[in-house]
Amino acid sequence: MKKSSDESVNVEIGKELIKNSEDENTRGRIEETLNLPIDHFERYRIQFVDSESAHLVQEIHGYKQIFDEYLFKTAMDDYFDQACDLYEGRGDENIILLLKSINFDYNKIIDSDLEEHEKVAKLVKVIVKAKSYEEAVDHNRGKEIEFDGFENDSDIFDIKEFLYNTFGRKLLEECLVSKIKYFSDKILLKIGKNTYIVPIDIYERSRKYIPNIKENKYKGAAFSSWNSNHEFSQKYVLTPINLFSFYDETPEEIDYLEKIPNDKKMRMFKLGIINHEIAHHIYDYLIDCDKCEEWEKIVEKQKKPLTQYSDRYSNHELKYDEYFAEAVRIMTTSPGYLGINFPEIDRFIKVNFPEIQEAR
Numbered sequence: 001m002k003k004s005s006d007e008s009v010n011v012e013i014g015k016e017l018i019k020n021s022e023d024e025n026t027r028g029r030i031e032e033t034l035n036l037p038i039d040h041f042e043r044y045r046i047q048f049v050d051s052e053s054a055h056l057v058q059e060i061h062g063y064k065q066i067f068d069e070y071l072f073k074t075a076m077d078d079y080f081d082q083a084c085d086l087y088e089g090r091g092d093e094n095i096i097l098l099l100k101s102i103n104f105d106y107n108k109i110i111d112s113d114l115e116e117h118e119k120v121a122k123l124v125k126v127i128v129k130a131k132s133y134e135e136a137v138d139h140n141r142g143k144e145i146e147f148d149g150f151e152n153d154s155d156i157f158d159i160k161e162f163l164y165n166t167f168g169r170k171l172l173e174e175c176l177v178s179k180i181k182y183f184s185d186k187i188l189l190k191i192g193k194n195t196y197i198v199p200i201d202i203y204e205r206s207r208k209y210i211p212n213i214k215e216n217k218y219k220g221a222a223f224s225s226w227n228s229n230h231e232f233s234q235k236y237v238l239t240p241i242n243l244f245s246f247y248d249e250t251p252e253e254i255d256y257l258e259k260i261p262n263d264k265k266m267r268m269f270k271l272g273i274i275n276h277e278i279a280h281h282i283y284d285y286l287i288d289c290d291k292c293e294e295w296e297k298i299v300e301k302q303k304k305p306l307t308q309y310s311d312r313y314s315n316h317e318l319k320y321d322e323y324f325a326e327a328v329r330i331m332t333t334s335p336g337y338l339g340i341n342f343p344e345i346d347r348f349i350k351v352n353f354p355e356i357q358e359a360r
C-alpha cells in the first residue's frame, strides 16, 4: 500500500525525535511513534504546563541576572572572608553546616580546575543561596498550600486535610510548595525530550500507534529541582506540584496496595502520587550530606526494587531521589508494607522524619 503524504511527515518528525533522544530505551519507544498522527499530537507539545510555571521560570532567571549584575558585589563584601577560609580548608563551622544542610559538596568547587578567584566567587554564591533557603522557609511559616482542581474528584476531595495530617504543618512549610494543581482531564506524556499534554480521547487514539504509551504517562510533577539546581537558580522560591489524570491507571495490579480494600485502592494510589511528589521536596531540601550518604548506602543494599516505578530508575542519576519518594509513598498509603518488606528503609524515614504519619 502506498504511503500517504501525512505519514511521510510523521516519519520526519519521528527521525527528529530519535536524533534528540538520550538513551537506547527511549529510542526504542520513540521509534514506535514514527506513525504518530501528527495533526492529533504535535500540537499538544508544551514547554510549560501553564502560564504560572512559565512566569516562575522567568522570575528565577530574572533574579539570577539581577544578582549577578547588582547584588553579587554586596555578597562578595559580606561573605568574601568566609569563602576564602572555606577555600583554604579552615572554614567556619556554621558555614560548613549551612552548605551541608543544602546537600552542597563545596569540595567539588575547591577541587575543580577553576581559577582561585572564580572558586571563591562560586563559594560566595552558594553561601548566599543556602541562606536563602532559611529565608524562604521563614517567609513561608504560617502559610498554607493552595489546592486547585480537586472539587470534582470524590476519591481525594479531602486532600488538604490528608496532607496536613500526614506530614504536619512544619514539614510542609519547609517543603516550599506554593500550590497543588490538579489537571484531572489532561494526560501528561513524556516522549524523548518532549512533553505533551493531551486530552483523554487523544491519548486513547494514540494507543493505536504506540501500544505501550502508558509507560510515557506521568501522573505528577514536582519542581523542587529548580531550587536544588544551583546553576539554574540563585535563591529558593516556592514551587507548585502538578497532578494529571488517573485515567488508564490500574491500582489493583500494584503489589504494595494488595491489602487495601478494592474500593479504596484508587484513592490510596492517588494520595500516594501526591505524597511521592511532596517527598521529592523533602529529599531535595531536607536531606543533608551525611543523611544522603547513609540513604544511598541503604538503597544500594536492597536486593529487590522498592516498586516497579523505582525500578525504572535503577541506573538513573535520580535513583536515590525516586527511591525516597517511593518509600514515603508506600509508608503513607500502605499500612505495614514498608516495615515488613524494607525494614532499613522504613527505619531511615522514621528516624529522620518522625513527623511523617504512617498509613493505618
Ligand SMILES: [Zn+2]
Residues within 6 Å of the ligand: 276, 280, 322, 325
Ligand atoms: Zn518522582
